[in-house]
Amino acid sequence: MTLPAAVALALCLAVSYAAAADTPAVKPPPDLSKGEALFNSRCAACHGIGAKGTPVGPPFLDKIYEPNHHADSAFYRAPEMGVRAHHWTFGDMPKIPGINRDDLTQIIAYIRWLQKQAGIF
Numbered sequence: 001m002t003l004p005a006a007v008a009l010a011l012c013l014a015v016s017y018a019a020a021a022d023t024p025a026v027k028p029p030p031d032l033s034k035g036e037a038l039f040n041s042r043c044a045a046c047h048g049i050g051a052k053g054t055p056v057g058p059p060f061l062d063k064i065y066e067p068n069h070h071a072d073s074a075f076y077r078a079p080e081m082g083v084r085a086h087h088w089t090f091g092d093m094p095k096i097p098g099i100n101r102d103d104l105t106q107i108i109a110y111i112r113w114l115q116k117q118a119g120i121f
């Protein structure tokens with residue numbers, strides 16, 4: 001390989017790496033934007049932006065949260081009742097006050113969309 005070609009290749013790789021690192025995640029469709037906003041304000045502190053998890057809560061992009069393992073009913077129940085730690089070592093999830101079923105329906109639709117994007121089901 002000639003030197004200029006090697007330089008061009010290296011530049012190319014650097015540029016595509018930078019582009020990949022900067023590319024924001026695919027935007028959710030507009031009908032999920034309410035669910036996204038609710039998720040970000042009520043759940044993301046522990047479950048992470050994009051449901052990627054944080055040091056204080058699990059990611060919903062983990063296989064165990066796909067619909068056959070954790071049906072939507074589990075997603076309604078968790079904020080209403082709280083969750084005793086059983087899958088992880090983060091500790092218990094507290095009840096999330098002031099959130100109604102309509103809000104949860106929107107949040108769940110958004111979480112399922114994120115899970116689909118991540119290819120877990």
Ligand code: HEC
Pocket residue numbers: 039042043044045046047056057058070074075076078079083084085086087088089090091092093094096099107
């Ligand atoms: C204060 C932190 C915190 C917040 C806020 C929070 N969670 Fe959790 N959540 C957790 C932790 C920790 C677990 C893991 C418990 C375990 O070990 O299985 C969990 C688990 C869950 C589970 C799994 C329940 C099961 O049956 O295993 C669901 C569903 C869930 N959360 C939904 C939500 C939703 C929806 C919101 C927002 C409305 C939310 N969480 C907000 C900390 C949180």
